[in-house]
Amino acid sequence: MRAAVGQAVLGTVLVAAVLAFATMQDFHGLHVAGVARVTAAAGSLSAWLAFVAFAIRPRRSAAASATDILVVHASQTGFATELAELTATMLRDGGKAAVARSIGELNAVPANAARLLFVVSTTGEGDAPDVASAFRREAMGVRPRLHGLRYGVLALGDRDYANFCAFGHELDRWLRDAGATPWFDLVEVDDGDDGALRHWQRQVALACGAAVPADWSRPSYGAWRLRERRLLNPGSLGGPCFHVALVPDDPASLRWDAGDIVEIGPRRARDDTGLLPHREYSIASLPEDGALHLVVRQLGVGSRWLTDVASPGDRIDLRVRRNASFHAPDDARPVLLVGNGTGIAGLRALLKARIAAGHRRNWLVYGERQSGVDRLHVDDLERWHADGDVERLDLVWSRESRGSRYVQDRLRVSAQDVKRFVDDGASVYVCGSLAGMAAGVDAALRAILGDRALEEMAASGRYRRDVY
Template structure:
């Protein structure tokens, strides 16, 4: 006969112990009973004795309760932790006042709406073992005092951050909360980002700073996390206050290209003066649905498009609301009691961001937008509106967002600009600013598919090169069979020039594709300059990226 298992022995042991205790109590009662005569105790016990007896009973009850609680706690700790899906994105917060926790909850909800498995956690709950098993994580962290981590995160800082870990399998992003009135703005967010990079974690996108709950920075964060899901994005947490602009001009820059069509667009304010902006800033666009799609759904639900409804504190036609919103399912739309009920069931479409390719001196906001298509052939939300549905003269909802992390350096500083595809937009604005300032130490490395079709703004770039305002122009067209297939290969081939320019104080600005180009360019920079040197450039603001 086999011996009982360990779990069986653990379950039998308490029963044996309880039986022994009961036997001991019975023996004590029998012995104490023999000390009394038959008449028993005739007088009532004193108040003091009654209180002592009650205290003893309560103490015993408390002891029993404590033992039961500890036993249950051991049972709970012995149970295996709920299994976290391997592809889950961890949303981790480090909060002092609760705001970071609130934003982490909003982030998790947006990801779940996009069909992503999510695991929530506080930073102090992570250790080296758990970190090693995470493949994707979003950190929402605040800074308190003069650059200190939040109090709950101190344990992580003291226990985990001094360790030498390998986080090669971790992709991450950091939302850093802070206040620019303090000298060490978003210091803990930067400290965490630096630590993750040094342990070989790979950024999903660059750190985003939030100054005093700045809604534009939060929309930028939401824009990025929206791209991690299946496209079913949640409405903006804080919808931008758009201005009314008009589409003045649109031209296809690459007819015949094997890639998607790319358009140069010019937008101007519908009324009033042109606002100011700086090279590197972003245009936030409020997209609209195709008019035909709105008319079709109104027909199917039998609702009048000209019915007046109140939406976002403004009275407007129902059709206009439907053009700018995400709709509930058709059954819900059909059963809405009236036009106002239908409008109330709609949520605003999320904004889209585009690098501005011009300066105010150019007379309008210039964009370089590629028409994107989903797997089912439906145009992308923002690019479909700008490149197909909107017509010259149509109203465009637009807001300019400052992007100080990508603002230009001093004109006397040499500038290396690296980008691919429509990422040329942000670099073009910088080059125009440099030309305007008479700064000629400029080096552009640009990559696309075919020179004959995809050399965006090629005449302008070649003219700058000819008149000495663009000192070097290195091109990489991947489908032309050229020596350097991609822009990172063109950079690698210019290793000596890169080191020379960096030694002369040059800055490096990268704009374009986050998936592919940006990490490959960084890998080349690290191989040629060393990871520590690249970290120093980043810390000094000499290595900046606007990637998407």
């Protein structure tokens, strides 16, 4: 480094001397050619000084970027983010320089990246998470030369859905085709399987030369009790939906943010025929309500146990999982909320948080079947609208309308209003069914705002979805 500085300084002195001499001669002769030589000499000096600045600049950031391990996460519900941050922490604890970043911050693989770890979810029937849509289109739409890159992929999925871990596999194929070298084979995780996560820990630690850490384990479930269960849609053409209220044995557990997700732990059936499955639900209340509220449609054995078999006072194994990707904005920007069915749960919590913060620029577009019976907390919505806490309320009843039957239809009809709202800085939140609604709303927003604009909104956190 000192030698480079010495050479740079010597070169600078020589160039300065040449420039001084050329300048003296030109001013003595006062002819145009001399002025040109002065200009050329000045340009040479500027170029040399730029090189000197580059050569003697602090190398700290460049060296760090060469040794950093970048852990890139693509999350839909926050679990991939949680695991990426745990991975980065594990590496730092092992003496490695590691940092976690959202894939939404990238439009390509960083040019100086030598070691990358990807923790990516698959959403829906094989789709990339919303935050990854721009990266998937821009970066993965071409084949760069990544021959110096070593990488690993942790693919999160659920075998109950088609195209298990599809985005993780797609990313892995793209990296291989671009010449990158895998440290180890892609690791698949089915519904948070502990064994697969332990395998990932060990593979990362061994590949990166870090000490193998203690096993991760998903946070343990706490003891909660069923306080209340109430049918919300008697006489509905759809499946019965219940308002469920749960309270913890430890009052300190009443702690979450609007947008977070609750996990109901596996439990043994009353007839002891087997273990009922783990289930996730959007939270419909705030801690200030004194209970954790859910809106549960009776569909499958897990939800049937919660809505039909469990009795008031029964223990429920439960944990709250942070889902920062669906949290409400901290500021007073407008918010457009769109959903259907039991998606009212997540939207209700967001509205409660917005109202409590005094933020009233809220536009809700919500859809169900029939206005007379499918009133899943619709009384709350109408009261908030009447009080001015919800600026605009569009209720869409699919069995009673010939035009805008679904929420996506209402968005298209209101395209100019949607565009103006977004131009005012609005964020968009979508909660509800993956099949039909989520894809329809996405298509409508793309038609109104454009693909690139919506992808930029997703990458910046202004387009967020909790769909299932």
